[in-house]
Amino acid sequence: MTDLINEHIARTARRQFAGAMTFSGDETPILEKGGDGRERLLYLHVPFCESLCPYCSFNRVVFDEAVCRRYFHALRKEMALYGEMGHDFKAIYVGGGTPTIMADELARTLDRARKLFSIAEISVETNPNHLTPEIMSILKQAAVNRLSVGIQSFDDGLLKAMGRYGKYGSGEDTADRLSRAMGHFDTLNADMIFNFPGQTEESLRKDIEILMEREIDQITWYPLMVSDSTRREVSRTLGQVEFRREKQFYDLIVDRLLPKYAFSSAWCFSRRKSMIDEYIVDYTEYAGLGSGSIGYLKGRCYANTFDIEGYIGSLEEGKLPLMASRTFVASDMVRYDFLMRFFGGSLDVEPIIESYGWRGALHLGGCLIPFILAGGIRYRGRRFFLNRRGRYYWVVLMREFFTAVNNFRDYCRNDGNGERHER
Numbered sequence: 001m002t003d004l005i006n007e008h009i010a011r012t013a014r015r016q017f018a019g020a021m022t023f024s025g026d027e028t029p030i031l032e033k034g035g036d037g038r039e040r041l042l043y044l045h046v047p048f049c050e051s052l053c054p055y056c057s058f059n060r061v062v063f064d065e066a067v068c069r070r071y072f073h074a075l076r077k078e079m080a081l082y083g084e085m086g087h088d089f090k091a092i093y094v095g096g097g098t099p100t101i102m103a104d105e106l107a108r109t110l111d112r113a114r115k116l117f118s119i120a121e122i123s124v125e126t127n128p129n130h131l132t133p134e135i136m137s138i139l140k141q142a143a144v145n146r147l148s149v150g151i152q153s154f155d156d157g158l159l160k161a162m163g164r165y166g167k168y169g170s171g172e173d174t175a176d177r178l179s180r181a182m183g184h185f186d187t188l189n190a191d192m193i194f195n196f197p198g199q200t201e202e203s204l205r206k207d208i209e210i211l212m213e214r215e216i217d218q219i220t221w222y223p224l225m226v227s228d229s230t231r232r233e234v235s236r237t238l239g240q241v242e243f244r245r246e247k248q249f250y251d252l253i254v255d256r257l258l259p260k261y262a263f264s265s266a267w268c269f270s271r272r273k274s275m276i277d278e279y280i281v282d283y284t285e286y287a288g289l290g291s292g293s294i295g296y297l298k299g300r301c302y303a304n305t306f307d308i309e310g311y312i313g314s315l316e317e318g319k320l321p322l323m324a325s326r327t328f329v330a331s332d333m334v335r336y337d338f339l340m341r342f343f344g345g346s347l348d349v350e351p352i353i354e355s356y357g358w359r360g361a362l363h364l365g366g367c368l369i370p371f372i373l374a375g376g377i378r379y380r381g382r383r384f385f386l387n388r389r390g391r392y393y394w395v396v397l398m399r400e401f402f403t404a405v406n407n408f409r410d411y412c413r414n415d416g417n418g419e420r421h422e423r
């Protein structure tokens with residue numbers, strides 16, 4: 001029965017999210033103006049990596065210092081254009097790629113962002129080999145509050161299969177570096193993956209123990225989320241991606257981490273409440289800056305060009321590097337709101353009904369029904385709450401949402417010239 005419900009939720013979500021991520025060439029790409037006082041998140045993308053991992057569907061390219069410096073310069077210009085359009089942001093999330101690949105350029109960019117916008121929180125992703133005293137000191141001076149380290153697993157066999165052992169060292173090396181980084185930031189987060197081909201329950205159990213022994217502030221444990229083309233590549237090189245094992249692994253993680261850790265979202269577990277967790281829950285809209293970034297502002301989803309030289313060139317001419325945008329219809333907006341508002345585990349129906357009226361209520365009902373039928377939700381005081389089962393279904397929905405985003409990235413990369421596309 002659980003498999004059937006999973007399958008139904010995944011299949012429906014796959015179809016709906018794929019539709020939402022379809023950009024028509026008919027719409028001239030538009031960036032909405034700011035100035036409405038609403039608090040939003042600023043996402044900055046840094047696509048450079050020392051080398052590329054085979055399972056990765058993110059927008060990333062091999063590092064080149066000269067290009068990277070020009071890229072950061074362009075990123076600062078793009079932020080200035082957002083400022084001129086009246087946008088303001090309360091928080092920054094820098095993702096990649098490897099954002100810390102040129103820590104001096106990153107720090108300069110964050111300083112500029114703090115001058116342009118009302119930034120209160122900064123979160124940055126990094127890799128284990130960048131947990132050095134020099135880089136951490138630069139990040140602290142740049143007021144980074146939360147550092148999120150891409151670990152995936154401590155299992156040497158899996159790290160070799162992922163192509164990370166040679167780059168970032170053994171699981172033991174990574175665990176030591178993580179221990180030394182503790183206490184330097186408000187929140188140190190470990191990014192982990194479950195349901196990787198070849199991963200066993202025993203290996204996952206050991207990963208959990210390593211993190212718990214070290215009392216890491218926060219752990220985000222993602223299911224393997226790959227685009228359709230990357231899934232084929234992963235199956236060919238590393239083994240079949242088996243979604244049937246996913247719930248079993250998820251249950252194991254939750255059983256071991258609670259009650260020492262609390263849910264910050266269905267896949268994020270914190271030892272203590274941090275402000276950062278709250279902003280992730282609160283900001284349902286965000287601007288996406290950097291090559292290949294996707295943003296969502298005032299009901300419009302938009303994407304920047306994936307072509308790095310095209311991105312830099314546009315900004316050198318003082319133009320936004322927009323590639324495509326799409327105005328969400330009411331059902332897309334409600335579905336998106338449903339997903340994001342449930343990030344923290346509960347959903348207040350009133351703002352959705354206020355924003356979208358009775359049609360919104362109908363669409364919201366459509367989103368809620370599978371969760372209600374599966375016994376994954378309870379209702380109290382005008383709020384819906386995800387229970388343990390419902391949290392896993394939310395993970396399935398998010399996995400499908402990010403798969404749709406990854407498929408969209410693949411589609412754009414295949415074109416490679418940064419022009420608008422028909423799908």
Ligand code: SF4
Binds near residue numbers: 060097150
């Ligand atoms: S997993 Fe991280 S380090 Fe590896 S290619 Fe993707 S973004 Fe780069």
